[in-house]
Amino acid sequence: MGASLCAPKKKKTQVGASWVGNESENPFDATLNKKDRTLLRETWQRLDDPKDIVGHIFLDIVNDVEPDLKKVFGVDRAPRAAMLKMPKFGGHILRFYEFMEQLTSMLGTSENLTGAWQLVRKTGRSHVKQGFLEQNQNQMEKNYFEIVINVFIERLIPFLTGEQVRVMDRSRSDDIIVHLQIEIKN
Numbered sequence: 001m002g003a004s005l006c007a008p009k010k011k012k013t014q015v016g017a018s019w020v021g022n023e024s025e026n027p028f029d030a031t032l033n034k035k036d037r038t039l040l041r042e043t044w045q046r047l048d049d050p051k052d053i054v055g056h057i058f059l060d061i062v063n064d065v066e067p068d069l070k071k072v073f074g075v076d077r078a079p080r081a082a083m084l085k086m087p088k089f090g091g092h093i094l095r096f097y098e099f100m101e102q103l104t105s106m107l108g109t110s111e112n113l114t115g116a117w118q119l120v121r122k123t124g125r126s127h128v129k130q131g132f133l134e135q136n137q138n139q140m141e142k143n144y145f146e147i148v149i150n151v152f153i154e155r156l157i158p159f160l161t162g163e164q165v166r167v168m169d170r171s172r173s174d175d176i177i178v179h180l181q182i183e184i185k186n
């Protein structure tokens with residue numbers, strides 16, 4: 001009998017509607033160490049007003065990167081300045097922000113890795129119901145989830161380095177983002 005057949009069976013527990021395997025199957029446990037997870041949380045917390053920054057990045061995504069997403073979020077007829085106030089678009093920004101807040105807190109503060117993984121799986125499952133995402137993925141091989149995540153990875157960095165900052169502009173309905181020229185002194 002091979003060693004693998006003698007190995008103890010991995011225990012699975014049912015949480016909510018899905019089966020969650022043991023910790024070794026959890027990518028947050030398998031691919032990140034405690035320091036990585038703490039760093040993720042601390043990095044997220046370093047953002048000055050993350051909800052606002054998430055909103056601005058989503059504005060760029062639907063206006064400049066993937067305008068096809070406008071319709072899904074109900075902003076296809078709205079001018080850019082009014083989009084943040086539209087219920088579906090504004091609601092998604094809030095949910096995205098809350099998702100990041102909860103996820104990074106579970107990873108870096110409470111160390112609830114099972115909860116973190118469940119949250120990601122639950123969110124993934126709820127998006128399968130979005131016919132738009134599935135159709136594009138299957139027929140056009142266009143993964144909007146991946147596109148959104150990559151834009152966020154790229155666009156959050158200048159806010160962390162201080163290259164981009166939010167500036168309140170009372171004459172406009174929203175804040176403006178200012179690009180700073182950073183001088184590196186030796």
Ligand code: HEM
Pocket residue numbers: 069072088091092095096099122123124126127130132133144145148149
């Ligand atoms: C990393 C990328 C994304 C994250 C983290 C995210 C997160 C969330 C969360 C937390 C919710 C609310 C709870 C839930 O239904 O699970 C939600 C709902 C929703 N998401 Fe996303 N989302 C992402 C990308 C997208 C994309 C690319 C689309 C484009 C179709 C989309 C469309 C929707 C829609 C239509 C809802 C339904 C609720 C509503 O009307 O706001 N999401 N999303």
